[in-house]
Amino acid sequence: MGVQTGNILLQMAFLLYVSSLAGYLFFLVRQKERIQKISFYLIAIGVCVHFAGMVYTGMAINGFPVQNLVQSLSMAALALGAMFLYVQYKFNLKMLGLFAALILSVTMLAALVLPDTQVPPNDAFKGIWFYCHILLIFAGDAALGLACGAGILYLLQEKGIKARNPGFFFKRLPSLDFLDDVSHACITTGFFLLTLGLITGFVSAKVLWGQFWSWDFKEVFSMGAWLVYAVLLHLRLYAGWRGRKSAIMTIVGFGIIVFTFLGVNLFLGGHHQEFTK
Amino acid sequence: MPNIILIGINHKTAPVALREKLSFSGEETLAALETLKQHPGIKEILIFSTCNRTEILYVASGSGTVDALITFLSGSKQIPPSEFVPALYILRKDEAVRHLFRVAASLDSMMVGEPQILGQIKQAYRTAVKAGTSKVLLNRMMHKSFSVAKKVRKETGIGDNAVSISYAAIELANKIFSNLSTKTVMLLGAGEMAELAVEHLISHNVGQIRVSNRTFENAVALAERFNGRALGFEERVDALTEVDIIISSTGASEYVITADQVKKAMKKRKYRTLFFIDIAVPRDIDPKINHLSNVYVYDIDDLKTVVAANIQQREQETVKAERFVSEAVIKFRQWLDSLAIVPTIKALNDKMTAIVDMECDKTLTHLSHLPETDKEAVRRMTRAIASRVMHDPIMFLKHTGGHRDDSLYLNVARQLFNLDMLENQ
Numbered sequence: 001m002g003v004q005t006g007n008i009l010l011q012m013a014f015l016l017y018v019s020s021l022a023g024y025l026f027f028l029v030r031q032k033e034r035i036q037k038i039s040f041y042l043i044a045i046g047v048c049v050h051f052a053g054m055v056y057t058g059m060a061i062n063g064f065p066v067q068n069l070v071q072s073l074s075m076a077a078l079a080l081g082a083m084f085l086y087v088q089y090k091f092n093l094k095m096l097g098l099f100a101a102l103i104l105s106v107t108m109l110a111a112l113v114l115p116d117t118q119v120p121p122n123d124a125f126k127g128i129w130f131y132c133h134i135l136l137i138f139a140g141d142a143a144l145g146l147a148c149g150a151g152i153l154y155l156l157q158e159k160g161i162k163a164r165n166p167g168f169f170f171k172r173l174p175s176l177d178f179l180d181d182v183s184h185a186c187i188t189t190g191f192f193l194l195t196l197g198l199i200t201g202f203v204s205a206k207v208l209w210g211q212f213w214s215w216d217f218k219e220v221f222s223m224g225a226w227l228v229y230a231v232l233l234h235l236r237l238y239a240g241w242r243g244r245k246s247a248i249m250t251i252v253g254f255g256i257i258v259f260t261f262l263g264v265n266l267f268l269g270g271h272h273q274e275f276t277k
Numbered sequence: 278m279p280n281i282i283l284i285g286i287n288h289k290t291a292p293v294a295l296r297e298k299l300s301f302s303g304e305e306t307l308a309a310l311e312t313l314k315q316h317p318g319i320k321e322i323l324i325f326s327t328c329n330r331t332e333i334l335y336v337a338s339g340s341g342t343v344d345a346l347i348t349f350l351s352g353s354k355q356i357p358p359s360e361f362v363p364a365l366y367i368l369r370k371d372e373a374v375r376h377l378f379r380v381a382a383s384l385d386s387m388m389v390g391e392p393q394i395l396g397q398i399k400q401a402y403r404t405a406v407k408a409g410t411s412k413v414l415l416n417r418m419m420h421k422s423f424s425v426a427k428k429v430r431k432e433t434g435i436g437d438n439a440v441s442i443s444y445a446a447i448e449l450a451n452k453i454f455s456n457l458s459t460k461t462v463m464l465l466g467a468g469e470m471a472e473l474a475v476e477h478l479i480s481h482n483v484g485q486i487r488v489s490n491r492t493f494e495n496a497v498a499l500a501e502r503f504n505g506r507a508l509g510f511e512e513r514v515d516a517l518t519e520v521d522i523i524i525s526s527t528g529a530s531e532y533v534i535t536a537d538q539v540k541k542a543m544k545k546r547k548y549r550t551l552f553f554i555d556i557a558v559p560r561d562i563d564p565k566i567n568h569l570s571n572v573y574v575y576d577i578d579d580l581k582t583v584v585a586a587n588i589q590q591r592e593q594e595t596v597k598a599e600r601f602v603s604e605a606v607i608k609f610r611q612w613l614d615s616l617a618i619v620p621t622i623k624a625l626n627d628k629m630t631a632i633v634d635m636e637c638d639k640t641l642t643h644l645s646h647l648p649e650t651d652k653e654a655v656r657r658m659t660r661a662i663a664s665r666v667m668h669d670p671i672m673f674l675k676h677t678g679g680h681r682d683d684s685l686y687l688n689v690a691r692q693l694f695n696l697d698m699l700e701n702q
Contacts, residue, residue: 157452161449161452161453161573162567162573164567164575164579164582165582166449166452166583166586170452173452174452174455175451175452175453175454175455176452176453176454176550177453177454177455177456177550178455181455239547239548240543240544240546240547240548240549241548242547242548242549242571243548243550243570243571244570244571245570
């Protein structure tokens, strides 16, 4: 019963995301302020419906709904959606909505199409440290995803200005400084959350398996991603790595995160595997 | 319909030499208005003068006013009529209104879409109000022109596109930096276009100004004008670490700033963005500098490319803007027509009759015991009261002639009785 309601809500969220994507595409071409607002509200409603859907799913399986690949994808999308609402509220970077709507639509499509394998309830995956770990990691990844989005927008705008041929995106995107600021703010937030997420993960691992670190592939790659962002933030501060270089790094960093999230489990295995079957 | 007339010259009909001769400064405008309002044939008048146009917009009550104004222009500006009359355009009624609206909406400007024109028109209107020469018709007309201009600015892309080189430079600066007020500009050398660019930057609230010139005196003079600081020409390289926008237009035959210098400066400024605008020919800024990261170099040709793209885009928006103007002309025309005596009296009567009938019906439905004949008598009585009440105001309005300004009283009447409900919505 709960699963069914949950699924219907998730499907509704997907439809809302897709219509928002259509709206943002229209906005990209025609630049009608109202369309942008409507599209934003569609995502906002989508996130609420999505959240309700996840609550139902969680109640149905009596646990945190990150037990398999479908639920994890859905959770990642929810985190990204919620983080986007916050970033949009704070910075009003209109074109970021296009990126968010695209990622949300694709992720939710995958979550709806892929088989939702039933996982026997595992009491090991409970406890305050575990929940904190999951929440922080997803929130951090979402913020870093948006940093990547802002980075892409930066590169699009920068390419035109550098080539001295301001084209399609010139009027549609804000200034380079602003895009860089948004990206930087997202990285800082994401890095902070990711750091806390890793720490709680170590503690959680200690509680579950008796050791902080076990050279699990996912642990290694997460550390790798964390290091990329640590280096990026450091270089920005001390060597002036801003603008284009920083934008490229955010995209690389997020690439590693996506691989950590999906690729490691699909190709390499490890004790995080259960979550993404 | 009141006789609205506009005479003037602009950049399309007259060369700059002639426009200069016929231009009015603020004080001259005020003085001219004071003189012209004595003329018995002129009821309202406004003079509008910028570097691209001199126009006189007025409401005439007699004939021969055009000749009188030509004589006035010739007398006050000391030029024979034969010199400027061929360049003069004389527009009447709807054509005059349309012209004003197009000018205010910046459709008649040399750089279509440039935003200063509206401010200049507002200034001209304020002067006319001060001189007491703008009354009902011009007030309404000017306010209408402001709202058309705003609508055009808001709903068409006509003002979005930088159509002059210095505007293109500002537009680029705004897409590179998020907040110009925290940025510093350095002007290298001097030149009309570079100075214009700096002026535009100042009007866009750029932070600080530095001026560097081979001749230090010139640098000091320019710095004073822009409220900035003068730098020695040798200091320009060191200044690269602290300025953000460099506008260069020296007469040097070699590069004034080299890639090496910028490379070193970038390291010192921790790769904060630098923007070079090179207006000089031959170029001042080594184009190789553009390859460095977070540095952008635009020379005069690059800026021209930006401008050309903008002009093309803007032309499509002009069609839409012209439609807004036409709509506004028609609306203004309708208002003017309503400002006649017969329609006003009719509107007054209609309104009173409607009120009386409505109130009568309301009351009579509760008095069902009254026979039909009595009801009819009550209706007649209420209508009679209404027409007696309206008798004197209507007689007053009908009493035309004399030196009275009919449009003023008609306008007051329409406003008192709120007869322009449709128009005001």
